[in-house]
Amino acid sequence: MSARMTSRRRTLTAVAGATAALLLAAGCTSNEPPEEEGSGATEAAAPVEANDEPGEKVVIGFSAPAADHGWMGAITKAAVDTAGQYEDVELRQAEATNDVNMQISHIEQFINEGVDAIVLLPFDGAALTDVATQAMEAGIPVINVDREFSSPFAARATILGDNYGMGVSAGTYICEQLGDNPDAIVAEIQGIESLPLTQDRSQGFEDALSDCGLDVDRRVAADFTIQGGETATSNLLQAEPKIDAIWNHDDDQGVGVMAAIENADRDEFFMVGGAGSLDVMEEIKAGDSVLKATVVYPSTQAADGIKLARLIVQDKNMGDLVSPGVPRTTTLFAPVVTSENVDQFMDMGFRS
Structure with a gap:
């Protein structure tokens, strides 16, 4: 193996490690209030599962394209399953569609209903940008999943595969x-x-x-x-x-x-x-x-969107990050699955 290739592998390993650390930070959250000034910065960290404790009710509108292949079906299933894990989350799921105009009307309906947040995997990011911006202007945070909008003003947070x-x-x-x-x-x-x-x-x-x-x-x-x-x-x-x-x-x-x-x-x-x-x-x-x-290419992106929407509405922080609040953009890692590590990823697999 060439020295150049060895250097490349070391670089990628370092990047993977940093990415994994960031993802761990995204997954491990805390619902503990910030420390009082002078209370001591060396106290033990709050339990990582604290953000899962019930809080104020959150109504989340969810829209995604039709499940016309396995990955998209897995996206929707994971989102619905994740919402069901929280007693303080009410999920309003729009009919899955590849019709841009219909998806726009679904978001307009969510706006009229005054949902607390919208998790949106657009069939066409550019085409859904205007209505997503309308939701943001109405005070409804939008979590953009997988296919990016064409304006930074259309989403509070964006979750992407890499x-x-x-x-x-x-x-x-x-x-x-x-x-x-x-x-x-x-x-x-x-x-x-x-x-x-x-x-x-x-x-x-x-x-x-x-x-x-x-x-x-x-x-x-x-x-x-x-x-x-x-x-x-x-x-x-x-x-x-x-x-x-x-x-x-x-x-x-x-x-x-x-x-x-x-x-x-x-x-x-x-x-x-x-x-x-x-x-x-x-x-x-x-x-x-x-x-x-x-x-x-994680089929958990919309499920992560549900979790982030809940954190944003309940004004919670991602406790393992020094900075407050939910990051504006999260890009998920793309690991290679081989015979050596396949057992670690089987639970994430979806049926084609």
């Missing part, structure tokens, strides 16, 4: 496996090519590979569907007689990707998935397919 980081994680893993082989052929199966999130993932992947002297030799675009994944992969395998590694952006479309691989009877490469479906984790654990890893 799309660029997904690419970095996938590329770094492939570098670890192939970094000593500069002639290795690496392929990439995107989701929808035109989406910024896809472009971010591809850029992170390209950047990580270049750090160990590898390139993306062949890139094809699917559409986050099973059929699209199968078609794109069939075209890829026909065009490339030999491949050493594949990164597939999305485990849901990966069902089609795997079907194409099996139909072509190809197994000379290994594959890295994306998102973290339970199906893929099970294949990784079994160790009997080309799937050797996947990169997590």
Whole structure:
């Protein structure tokens, strides 16, 4: 392994450690009031679960796109389950929809009802920006999930998966496996090519590979569907007689990707998935397919949004942070799941 690659791995390890520390801080909260001046800064910290103690009632409006694939279904389920854990939370769930105008009308209804907070995963962030801004102007904090609004005034807090980081994680893993082989052929199966999130993932992947002297030799675009994944992969395998590694952006479309691989009877490469479906984790654990890893894109983002909305409305702090209040932006880590650590992530997996 080259000195450059070793340096890269050390840097990523440091970043991962710092990110994990931040996420731990986000998850460990305190509901204890601030200390009186002069009461002593060295006293024991409040119990980390104190913020889970019941407080004033919080009515949260929740809206997300239709669950037309496993990851989106898991997003909604986790949000609903998390809200149900709090006796002081009333969740008003809008009908899931991919119709932008309908989602706008749902947010307008939440505004008219005077909910305390809104957790919103917009089908289209730009299209929902105006109505989210209206909610903020009405004094209703909006928690923006996954797909960003086009204005900083549209949300009190934003929770994001790390799309660029997904690419970095996938590329770094492939570098670890192939970094000593500069002639290795690496392929990439995107989701929808035109989406910024896809472009971010591809850029992170390209950047990580270049750090160990590898390139993306062949890139094809699917559409986050099973059929699209199968078609794109069939075209890829026909065009490339030999491949050493594949990164597939999305485990849901990966069902089609795997079907194409099996139909072509190809197994000379290994594959890295994306998102973290339970199906893929099970294949990784079994160790009997080309799937050797996947990169997590957390399906807990809206659930985290529910928790943050509750903290904001109840005017609570994130106790393990020195700064008061809830951070404006939280970007979740994108860890690589392999056979060595898969048991740690199985509970987070979703069905494709």
